[in-house]
Amino acid sequence: xxxxxxxxxxxxxxxxxxxxxxxxxxxxxxxxxxxxxxxxxxxxxxxxxxxxxxxxxxxxxxxxxxxxxxxxxxxxxxxxxxxxxxxxxxxxxxxxxxxxxxxxxxxxxxxxxxxxxxxxxxxxxxxxxxxxxxxxxxxxxxxxxxx
Amino acid sequence: xxxxxxxxxxxxxxxxxxxxxxxxxxxxxxxxxxxxxxxxxxxxxxxxxxxxxxxxxxxxxxxxxxxxxxxxxxxxxxxxxxxxxxxxxxxxxxxxxxxxxxxxxxxxxxxxxxxxxxxxxxxxxxxxxxxxxxxxxxxxxxxxxxxxxxxx
Amino acid sequence: xxxxxxxxxxxxxxxxxxxxxxxxxxxxxxxxxxxxxxxxxxxxxxxxxxxxxxxxxxxxxxxxxxxxxxxxxxxxxxxxxxxxxxxxxxxxxxxxxxxxxxxxxxxxxxxxxxxxxxxxxxxxxxxxxxxxx
Numbered sequence: 225x226x227x228x229x230x231x232x233x234x235x236x237x238x239x240x241x242x243x244x245x246x247x248x249x250x251x252x253x254x255x256x257x258x259x260x261x262x263x264x265x266x267x268x269x270x271x272x273x274x275x276x277x278x279x280x281x282x283x284x285x286x287x288x289x290x291x292x293x294x295x296x297x298x299x300x301x302x303x304x305x306x307x308x309x310x311x312x313x314x315x316x317x318x319x320x321x322x323x324x325x326x327x328x329x330x331x332x333x334x335x336x337x338x339x340x341x342x343x344x345x346x347x348x349x350x351x352x353x354x355x356x357x358x359x360x361x362x363x364x365x366x367x368x369x370x371x
Numbered sequence: 372x373x374x375x376x377x378x379x380x381x382x383x384x385x386x387x388x389x390x391x392x393x394x395x396x397x398x399x400x401x402x403x404x405x406x407x408x409x410x411x412x413x414x415x416x417x418x419x420x421x422x423x424x425x426x427x428x429x430x431x432x433x434x435x436x437x438x439x440x441x442x443x444x445x446x447x448x449x450x451x452x453x454x455x456x457x458x459x460x461x462x463x464x465x466x467x468x469x470x471x472x473x474x475x476x477x478x479x480x481x482x483x484x485x486x487x488x489x490x491x492x493x494x495x496x497x498x499x500x501x502x503x504x505x506x507x508x509x510x511x512x513x514x515x516x517x518x519x520x521x522x523x
Numbered sequence: 524x525x526x527x528x529x530x531x532x533x534x535x536x537x538x539x540x541x542x543x544x545x546x547x548x549x550x551x552x553x554x555x556x557x558x559x560x561x562x563x564x565x566x567x568x569x570x571x572x573x574x575x576x577x578x579x580x581x582x583x584x585x586x587x588x589x590x591x592x593x594x595x596x597x598x599x600x601x602x603x604x605x606x607x608x609x610x611x612x613x614x615x616x617x618x619x620x621x622x623x624x625x626x627x628x629x630x631x632x633x634x635x636x637x638x639x640x641x642x643x644x645x646x647x648x649x650x651x652x653x654x655x656x
Contacts, residue, residue: 246393254399260441260491263399273395296396349397356491359403359442359552369392403551405643408571412637426638434639444551451638469638501638516638521587521629523551523644 244286244370245279252349254362263357263364264309264350275368277343284337288314288345291330292367295351299360309350310366316343327366403442405522411435413501415516417509424514425502434499436520438474440492446475448485449519453503457512465505467516473498484518547571547643548630554648562649563614568630570603576632577602580611583627587644591615591626600633615649622651 252273254263265272280286293310310327316335323333327347335343349364413426413434426433438446451467468480474497475487501516503509549567557563570576578601582594594615601609617624631642 248393248395252395252397254397256399256401256441259493263401265397270399273397275395299401347395353491356441356443357401359401359550362399362401364397364399365394366397367392367394402549404547404549405551406547406569406571407641407643409632409635409637409639409641412635413639415638434637436639436641442551448639499639517640518638519640519642521642521644522547523587523627523646 244277244281244288246368246370247276247278248273249276250274252347252364254349254351254364256357260356261354262350262352263362265348266311266350273347273349273366275345275347277345277368277370278341280335280337280341280343280370282337282339285334286337287332287334287371288343289330289332289369289371290327290345290347290366291369292365293327293349294365295362296365297361297363299358299362302358302360304353304355304357306351306353308364309352311348313346314343316341401442403444404440405444406437406439407520407522408437409434410437410496413499415501415503415514421508422506423502423504424509424516426500427502433472434501435473436497436499437494438489438492438497438522439494440489440522443488443490444522445486445488446497447521447523448499449521450482450484451501451516451518454515454517456514457510459510460512460514464507465503467501467503469499469501469518471497471499548628548645551643551645552647553645554650556650556652557617558652560619560651561614561616562624563612564647564649566611566613566628566645567608568601568603568611569608570605572632573605575602575604577634578630579633580613581629581631582613582615583629583644585625585627585646587627587629587642594626596628613647617649617651619651624649 252265253271254265255267255269256263257267264270290312293308312327313324315322325331347366414432415424415426416429416431417424418428425431451469453465453467466482468482470480471477474495477485503516547569553564568578580596580599582591584591597612613628615626625648627644627646629642629644
């Protein structure tokens with residue numbers, strides 16, 4: 225890719241100062257388990273959320289933190305206590321770089337400063353309720369931060 | 372070479388800062404389910420004194436209903452009625468009652484309906500006993516008493 | 524028709540594998556809008572029994588006491604093989620003065636023996652969407 229040096233400078237100056245761009249390539253879908261106790265993207269019918277993290281800093285490594293998995297939208301009248309389980313799996317540099325684990329305790333992992341690096345992050349969300357889930361729409365959220 | 376100068380210029384212009392955190396959203400829809408099946412139809416037998424026809428008499432059998440529920444549902448049993456009787460029998464003096472054990476405990480026979488809410492329930496049994504009492508007794512023949520169990 | 528205890532094991536197996544469709548009636552509640560005066564809902568009726576059974580699908584009032592007027596099911600009577608599910612469509616007319624109507628739909632086996640008649644009933648609400656958005 226050939227770019228005039230001045231044009232490149234202008235493009236960079238116009239870009240907002242940020243440590244990365246996070247794009248959601250596949251939104252997550254939760255499905256109810258057969259026994260009605262868990263709502264999870266890992267259940268049959270569920271889909272994990274896949275994110276592509278790019279435009280990472282070239283000045284040093286970037287730390288990606290995943291935190292605060294929570295139930296955001298529930299049908300009215302749902303107040304059961306729930307527990308969360310969630311897992312993540314991240315790959316970069318064609319699988320050479322890898323991090324994975326459970327989301328308990330706000331895990332983070334570090335990726336190096338490499339040109340055009342893209343990190344593929346696969347997230348699963350699970351909500352468990354001993355008393356089950358009422359009919360209605362449920363939304364969970366997980367926060368991904370670059371720093 | 373111009374490139375190193377350019378790189379320096381880029382550095383001073385862009386001050387890196389932490390990105391605004393992004394919330395990743397998962398969505399799901401839960402649909403209420405209620406599955407009920409009569410595993411064993413109830414059978415009523417005559418008591419030794421001939422005034423009670425009941426599923427808990429002699430070789431009688433209570434009805435077994437299996438219930439599976441996801442979400443929140445309600446089970447309602449209608450007040451039991453004598454649905455059919457042989458030609459020689461005159462209805463009017465009979466009392467039809469039922470009780471339930473198992474999933475819901477209403478052990479005292481009642482002629483009224485029974486109503487209770489259920490939440491998440493893995494396959495569970497509800498036993499329903501039915502009895503028809505008539506101090507004048509019963510003539511020979513087939514009697515049917517029924518309650519309508521509605522899951523809604 | 525005699526139903527015996529091995530049915531319970533069969534039921535447990537059926538329900539363990541099914542997550543999306545209910546075994547008897549699904550969904551049990553729904554609501555939606557219609558641009559015309561008739562609202563329709565797709566429902567799934569399933570057979571949890573071990574043998575073939577014929578079910579009656581009856582549109583009723585929201586208290587499930589009397590049959591509903593101005594409502595119809597495309598298959599009022601369906602015979603299902605054990606463990607299968609079939610889609611039925613229930614439609615009902617909404618009075619333009621009231622703009623909203625709630626009906627019940629009950630699924631019950633036809634000709635069942637014994638002291639208990641089981642039925643699963645759902646509640647469905649249709650609303651007229653306002654013309655012009």
